Each structure stands twice: as structure tokens, then as C-alpha cells.
Amino acid sequence: MKALIPTGDPAEPVVLADVPEPVPGPDEVLVKVEAFSVNRGETFKLERPAPGDRPGKDVAGLVVQPAADGSGPGGIARVVGHPMAGGWAEYAAVPTHALAVLPDGVTTHQAAALPLAxxxxxxxxxxxxxxxxxxxxxxxxxxxxxxxxxxxxxxxxxxxxxxxxxxxxxxxxxxxxxxxxxxxxxxxxxxxxxxxxxxxxxxxxxxxxxxxxxxxxxxxxxxxxxxxxxxxxxxxxxxxxxxxxxFHYLDDDTPLGDDLATLVRLTAEGRLHPEIGRLADWADTASVLTDLRERRVRGKAVLTVNGE
Structure with missing residues (x-):
């Protein structure tokens, strides 16, 4: 599959490359990523990537393989997820405790803008x-x-x-x-x-x-x-x-999935409005990351995968 990998070059911080498709753990689903968002803090980490780093924490797409342990959605479902890595790719393994199912009223682009921020x-x-x-x-x-x-x-x-x-x-x-x-x-x-x-x-x-x-x-x-x-x-x-x-956002007693579900519900009810300041194809991720680092993007930057 195709995925974005770090280069260590500030001028072009990521490039598309062929990598193995992820193998989900027992409590993970395989998501066909339709959109993901990038965060300014991630641009800093890309300046000095560690060997094997696979960035990406905010994804939205379709579950194409349910979790082996029976947790999470049981079939094909639209979801938003927050894996700790590997989200800037065609497919991502996402723990079932870190995802929420999307209702029809929330678009994939809106959902991708929700997780980390x-x-x-x-x-x-x-x-x-x-x-x-x-x-x-x-x-x-x-x-x-x-x-x-x-x-x-x-x-x-x-x-x-x-x-x-x-x-x-x-x-x-x-x-x-x-x-x-x-x-x-x-x-x-x-x-x-x-x-x-x-x-x-x-x-x-x-x-x-x-x-x-x-x-x-x-x-x-x-x-x-x-x-x-x-x-x-x-x-x-x-x-x-x-x-x-x-403060660190992961130091919380509520499961990530529960809080993602809350954000999704508020968005569906029109009480939360994801601000998407840049929407682009993932082929443009490197330039979007540069603009985000230099504060040229207002709100969230969302990238679509394979024309989704």
C-alpha cells in the first residue's frame, strides 16, 4: 500500500512510498483511510524523525476488517479514529477503544478534523x-x-x-x-x-x-x-x-472512543463546527505541512486519500 513516510528534510518533510499493509491486533480494526488531518505539533516531530517512524493520528474512513476479539463495529462502518501512528496511509490499524462510528450527518472530512484537536x-x-x-x-x-x-x-x-x-x-x-x-x-x-x-x-x-x-x-x-x-x-x-x-491530553480516565463519540455527536447536532482551513489531496501533504508549520493555515488541515 501507499503511505507517507518522513524524510527529515524541512523542505519536503514526507514522501509517498510503498510499505506493507498493517496487520491489526486482536482489538484493532483495519480502516481504509479516506481522509486524515495533520497537526502543527507533528510538523515539529518530522524535523528529526526516528527510524521507522510512521506519522498520523487523525483518520476517518471505512472499517474493512473488524476486530478479531469482537469489539468495535462488527462490519463495514464509517468511523473516525485516533491511532497513535500510521494514519497517513491507505490503510491504518486502529484500536477499537480509540474510534467512534459516524452518523450520516457528519462528513468524512469533518470527522478527520476532530480527533487530536x-x-x-x-x-x-x-x-x-x-x-x-x-x-x-x-x-x-x-x-x-x-x-x-x-x-x-x-x-x-x-x-x-x-x-x-x-x-x-x-x-x-x-x-x-x-x-x-x-x-x-x-x-x-x-x-x-x-x-x-x-x-x-x-x-x-x-x-x-x-x-x-x-x-x-x-x-x-x-x-x-x-x-x-x-x-x-x-x-x-x-x-x-x-x-x-x-496538561497532556492522553492523561484522562475516559476512553478515547467515548470522547470521540461525544465530539461526533456535538458535530452532528450542530453544536461543534470543525474549522477546515485547508482541504487538499494527500499528494500535497508536504506543502500543507510546511504551511501549517509557518502558521499559514487557519483551523484544521485535512488531506483526502485517493480522491475521497
């Missing part, structure tokens, strides 16, 4: 606890996670301030429910009960300074790719008893 947003807000009536600051809001967080948090009753440099992206975030959009973190008024910080570098101490007394800052990324420095005494003089929490 949607799971991160859903679980980030779960980690934050109830947000009804709380003031929330979200940095790096123009990407896929930012769109989902904004819509989910606003729907749950949060007063969201979204930070994005792009005016057009800010307008869309306002449509999704952001109460305020600022183009520079320094313009965020504060204080905020909850700060969701994904940029790192100098943004982290600035965001922390805007955290309310006994507020929480959840640090879930470093998209700026710059280390952060925090001064203990400045923190001590700032928000009293504030909490800084590290």
Missing part, C-alpha cells in the same frame, strides 16, 4: 472543571484546538477572551462564542479565573500575571517553541494562591 479541547476543559460564569483567557486561539475550546467553553457558559494576531481569525472566534478577542496578550484585561496557555516563551509569565486570586493556569503547549522563565518572587507578588498545571 477535539480531544485536547474536550479534555482540557474537563481538567479545568466547571466553567459556567468563569472568565477564561485562551492564548494561541487561532488553531484547531483554539476553535474547539472557544466553542465548547462558550457553550458551557464561560466568558472567553481569545488571543489571536489575525483579525479574520478573531472574527470567526467571536462567531463561535468568544466574548472578547485581543490581538496581543498585553491587551487582555484580566484577571481571569482560568487561563489556558499554549504558546510558551514570554507569553507564559504574561498570562500568569493575568490570573485571578486562586485562579488556575493550565499549560498545554509551547507553540512558540521558546522556553519560558518564571520568577518566583514576581509570582509571589502576583495572583495569590494561583495554580499552574501541566
Amino acid at each position: 477535539g480531544l485536547t479541547a474536550l479534555r482540557l476543559l474537563r481538567a479545568a472543571g466547571p466553567v459556567l460564569g468563569r472568565r477564561v483567557l485562551l492564548t494561541g486561539a487561532s488553531g484547531g484546538v483554539g476553535h474547539y475550546v472557544t466553542e465548547l467553553a462558550a457553550a458551557a457558559g464561560a466568558e472567553v477572551t481569545a488571543v489571536t494576531r489575525d483579525a479574520g481569525r478573531g472574527a470567526r472566534l467571536a462567531e463561535l462564542g468568544a466574548a472578547r478577542v485581543v490581538h496581543d496578550l498585553a491587551d487582555a484585561r484580566g484577571p481571569y479565573d482560568l487561563v489556558l496557555e499554549s504558546t510558551g516563551g514570554p507569553a507564559l509569565p504574561l498570562a500568569l500575571a493575568r490570573t485571578a486570586r486562586r485562579g488556575t493556569l493550565i499549560w498545554f503547549g509551547q507553540a512558540g517553541r521558546r522556553p519560558s522563565t518564571l520568577d518566583f518572587f514576581a509570582f509571589f507578588d502576583g495572583p495569590e494562591s494561583a495554580v499552574i498545571r501541566h
Whole structure:
């Protein structure tokens, strides 16, 4: 079968190659991939790929071989899945605990845009606890996670301030429910009960300074790719008893499949809107990855496989 494999070359990070078709484990289904999405964090990993790396975590397509242990869909079914690797290919083995069946109202392209960004947003807000009536600051809001967080948090009753440099992206975030959009973190008024910080570098101490007394800052990324420095005494003089929490989306007690089903249901009900900023054939994956790395894609980038 054909699959995209890393090259280590930033100018052309992946190429199509012939690889063996995956052999599913007992609790895995074989999915004929119709579409997949790529994530900015994956572009960083592609800069120094390990031997044998097979990228791809977000897939949507058809189950063509059910799991041998009887779990998951029993026959041909449209699904969205979140394997840990190997999704940028014609076929992918996906654990049954990491997939959800798609209803007719959700397209394959929409589904492919859900897994990593949607799971991160859903679980980030779960980690934050109830947000009804709380003031929330979200940095790096123009990407896929930012769109989902904004819509989910606003729907749950949060007063969201979204930070994005792009005016057009800010307008869309306002449509999704952001109460305020600022183009520079320094313009965020504060204080905020909850700060969701994904940029790192100098943004982290600035965001922390805007955290309310006994507020929480959840640090879930470093998209700026710059280390952060925090001064203990400045923190001590700032928000009293504030909490800084590290977040990783896989550290959650809910099965991936259950949360994928929630994202699918919300999309089918029109309560969650996957933002697909780029839709292209998978032959163009290398150039799409470059544009994503350089922040030239708003929302999610989705690639279709073999004209699907």
C-alpha cells in the first residue's frame, strides 16, 4: 500500500512510498483511510524523525476488517479514529477503544478534523472543571484546538477572551462564542479565573500575571517553541494562591472512543463546527505541512486519500 513516510528534510518533510499493509491486533480494526488531518505539533516531530517512524493520528474512513476479539463495529462502518501512528496511509490499524462510528450527518472530512484537536479541547476543559460564569483567557486561539475550546467553553457558559494576531481569525472566534478577542496578550484585561496557555516563551509569565486570586493556569503547549522563565518572587507578588498545571491530553480516565463519540455527536447536532482551513489531496501533504508549520493555515488541515 501507499503511505507517507518522513524524510527529515524541512523542505519536503514526507514522501509517498510503498510499505506493507498493517496487520491489526486482536482489538484493532483495519480502516481504509479516506481522509486524515495533520497537526502543527507533528510538523515539529518530522524535523528529526526516528527510524521507522510512521506519522498520523487523525483518520476517518471505512472499517474493512473488524476486530478479531469482537469489539468495535462488527462490519463495514464509517468511523473516525485516533491511532497513535500510521494514519497517513491507505490503510491504518486502529484500536477499537480509540474510534467512534459516524452518523450520516457528519462528513468524512469533518470527522478527520476532530480527533487530536477535539480531544485536547474536550479534555482540557474537563481538567479545568466547571466553567459556567468563569472568565477564561485562551492564548494561541487561532488553531484547531483554539476553535474547539472557544466553542465548547462558550457553550458551557464561560466568558472567553481569545488571543489571536489575525483579525479574520478573531472574527470567526467571536462567531463561535468568544466574548472578547485581543490581538496581543498585553491587551487582555484580566484577571481571569482560568487561563489556558499554549504558546510558551514570554507569553507564559504574561498570562500568569493575568490570573485571578486562586485562579488556575493550565499549560498545554509551547507553540512558540521558546522556553519560558518564571520568577518566583514576581509570582509571589502576583495572583495569590494561583495554580499552574501541566496538561497532556492522553492523561484522562475516559476512553478515547467515548470522547470521540461525544465530539461526533456535538458535530452532528450542530453544536461543534470543525474549522477546515485547508482541504487538499494527500499528494500535497508536504506543502500543507510546511504551511501549517509557518502558521499559514487557519483551523484544521485535512488531506483526502485517493480522491475521497
